Amino acid sequence: MSALMDGANDLGRRVREERGRRGWSLARLAEVSGVSRAMISRIERGESSPTAVILGRLSAALELSMTELLAPADRAAPDRVRRAADTPSWTDPGTGYLRRQISTPGFPADVTEILLPAGTRVPMPAASFAFLAQLIWVLDGELTLLEGTTAHRLTAGDTFELGRPQAREFVNDTTGTCRYVVVAIRKATA
Structure with a gap:
């Protein structure tokens, strides 16, 4: 859990x-x-x-x-140092997709480590990107990012800045785990 x-x-x-x-x-x-x-x-x-x-x-x-x-609604001021054992995480019960929350609440950017198991596909609706600017940074393995009919194959060290909001699918079609970081900031609203 x-x-x-x-x-x-x-x-x-x-x-x-x-x-x-x-x-x-x-x-x-x-x-x-x-x-x-x-x-x-x-x-x-x-x-x-x-x-x-x-x-x-x-x-x-x-x-x-x-x-x-x-994140819990009651966000106490975080310590400046957070030990690895205290890093919050969430696992998708269906796929094993794991999110580890690297940044603390209140930090200007949302930094999340993702572990995408082999053979996993995680589709995300366009609306989930509409209010965020996001950068993907692959640390280990390979990630295929599908945007409509376009496939972006990313390997360790590659980055990808998500553009206009559209449905996307994060795919690991390899036999090993893919580890990547998502850096997100809320877009300014008019």
Whole structure:
């Protein structure tokens, strides 16, 4: 289960709080996110842990990065040093996709390490990129980033700046784990 939060109940409370803050019903969040009311209800009750795809859809609908959605609502001032053992993480229960939150809440950029297991595909909707500027930096392995019919093959040391918002798929079609970093900042709004 997640070390970013104290379990599925915390993520559920966070989704419920964000939905309530907007005055949205379950039906409204389901409509905006494309996630069923039943699934959102199970997540909010702590009965289900979402996959990365569902988490991406919810974060896009709520206009929060996945990190912001996973972060506890009560953000105490972090220490300047965080030990590896204390680094929050979240694992997709369906694929084993692992997110380790490198930056602390309040840091100007959201820095996340991703471990993408061999043979894994993680699609993300365009809306999850609409309010963020993001840079991908591959540390180990190979990552194929699909944008429509265009495939960008990245290997260790390569970087890729995500452009205009569009549906993307992060693919590891190799036999080894791919490790990459995502650096994200919220775009200025007019």
